[in-house]
Amino acid sequence: EVTSLDAQLSHDTATIPGLVNIAAYVPSLAGAAGARDFAAVARVSLAAGFTFSNVLQTATGLTDSSALSAASSLAADGAFTDYAFAATATAANAAAVAAVSEDIGALYLPFTDRSTTVAAVSSHFATWPQSKVVTTDAKSTDLASVLLLASLHARAIHVTGVSSRDDLALIAMAKEKDMPVTCDVAVYSLFLSQDDFPCSFLPSKDEQLALWENLAQIDCFSVGAVPSLLAKALQKPVTAGLGIAETLPLLLSAVADGRLTLDDIVLRLHTNPVKIFDLPVQKATVEIDLERVSKTVSPLGGVLTGTVERVIFDSKTVCLDGQVSAAYAFGRNFSSKLRAQKIASAAAPVAMSMPVAEEAA
Amino acid sequence: EVTSLDAQLSHDTATIPGLVNIAAYVPSLAGAAGARDFAAVARVSLAAGFTFSNVLQTATGLTDSSALSAASSLAADGAFTDYAFAATATAANAAAVAAVSEDIGALYLPFTDRSTTVAAVSSHFATWPQSKVVTTDAKSTDLASVLLLASLHARAIHVTGVSSRDDLALIAMAKEKDMPVTCDVAVYSLFLSQDDFPCSFLPSKDEQLALWENLAQIDCFSVGAVPSLLAKALQKPVTAGLGIAETLPLLLSAVADGRLTLDDIVLRLHTNPVKIFDLPVQKATVEIDLERVSKTVSPLGGVLTGTVERVIFDSKTVCLDGQVSAAYAFGRNFSSKLRAQKIASAAAPVAMSMPVAEEAA
């Protein structure tokens, strides 16, 4: 460990704002397993520099208000990041999820783990509140179809986990025509290809090249479900929090290699996610050492350069050298009803404890 | 035969403009079989009141300039209607068909008999001349995808053979947002459902009801490939010209039943097709008897009411009571280079033989 020498050595350190995981995968969000999984994801996230988890996908999906309530209840005790839950759209739940949208962070239109028809997407766009984000993992023809419906309903849409040249080109084309479309690429898809593992959810080497060549079109980086899909494909256990620890070291290694800048990372793991998902201001900073070898190895087995040394939340050190040091689960559920309350209390003169200033990013 | 009594009897006759088959299916368009098939389709068409055939689909598709030239050569001898050929888009022929677009009536983006990727559709929209029609038989997600690409490329698109409630609703939604989208429904789909034949290309009874309920959204009627698909499904020979003879009698029977008006038919088999496909003015009229029992039986075996008695083209009777009486194959290939020549010669003072006036529709 070089930590004790840090103050003396001259080396590249940086302080960046708390990162946002806009597409967190939590295997279960029900019962005791759910509480355990959520807490595990939160702890791994915090140690990895993430201070916000947008829970997008679970093995079964949060498709009704009872699943959403259950998730909210079990989350509180293990919440070592702020968080919000997305509701998973089905053919039948448009009215039901719209009715409880106040308590939901975003709407997720799934295409990878289940499929959604044009009629279902249309009914969701017609009922889901205009002010709230819609995210989809649609690909190819499904993606085009979702973009059309978003355009017809004058809705913004965020496309998560883009992994092909064509899909990125379609999104770029839509952006060029001023459609309110944004997208993210899973970090694993930037560093692992079908050359490494023969899995259809990974890009081919050529598609991966297209992702790197068109970085300007990629608004955010995500963790997403790719690490979990890879574990499953490799017949390894799909435990909670896979891929989160690798995310920043993979990206910082690309900084060391001159393929990315630190600004590229902050823009796509903090600034744009906050903007796109309309997330609350957090008083959270992450101190990183750009040269220190990560304790996390690459998914390919190699050494990664770049380590999160300290996470500071509300002026307190909540994680030091990978160890969560927070006294309690400080994370807040930023589904929007709660968010609205926070904003209201922040506006009141007595709200002393609300974080009011954006970190200096 | 009641023909000889016609002049004396008081009954419902009508003169309508020559009809347009906007989605003609010709099994083969190559070699001797092609010449035979094209001539058979032309003769059946003329006897059925059609004076223009937009050849959209063949068993193999017209995917390159040699296939298109071959079709044009073999058509001349059997052309008893005016006609134009559509080129079938493939993943690889965007540049090639765009290069010969002067000699092609329209571009066809196929999804039923083969599939077209988002990238291929996009490349065709990028290269096919803006002034020429694009037709597709895309359904469901594919349809949404084509509509998005058409919208992004600011292209008009005609959707042929709509057969579901959702697809029609999507088209209606796109029209409402002022997208230049038009559509047709195959006449067989208005009269045959999966209740009659368990074929996935036919609408369910409920979907069929949706087509009738939303007639206002249906710009054209078509013959299309449905009659040929049905023959194939019933293990009957797929001969040239299937379904053409039944088209007008089926529709006129619906007029007799009070479900349609004659104007509904003329609008969708003549006026709108001419407008949407930018077809030449023809001096062609069709005399029909609304009460006379058709010699063509319904695909369900029943009696149909309504008969084409005479077709007049360029002031000559070219078909009488189902018998082609034209002295020669008068039909012209209205792929647009030829059309441009015709228009140029019509503008010149010596062009006496060009039809210059639209029939009084």
Ligand SMILES: [Zn+2]
């Ligand atoms: Zn709407």
Ligand SMILES: [Zn+2]
């Ligand atoms: Zn910030």
Ligand SMILES: [Zn+2]
């Ligand atoms: Zn250090």
Ligand SMILES: [Zn+2]
């Ligand atoms: Zn260091």
Ligand SMILES: [Zn+2]
């Ligand atoms: Zn374009």
Ligand SMILES: [Zn+2]
């Ligand atoms: Zn007319």
Ligand SMILES: [Zn+2]
């Ligand atoms: Zn008569």
Ligand SMILES: [Zn+2]
């Ligand atoms: Zn009569």
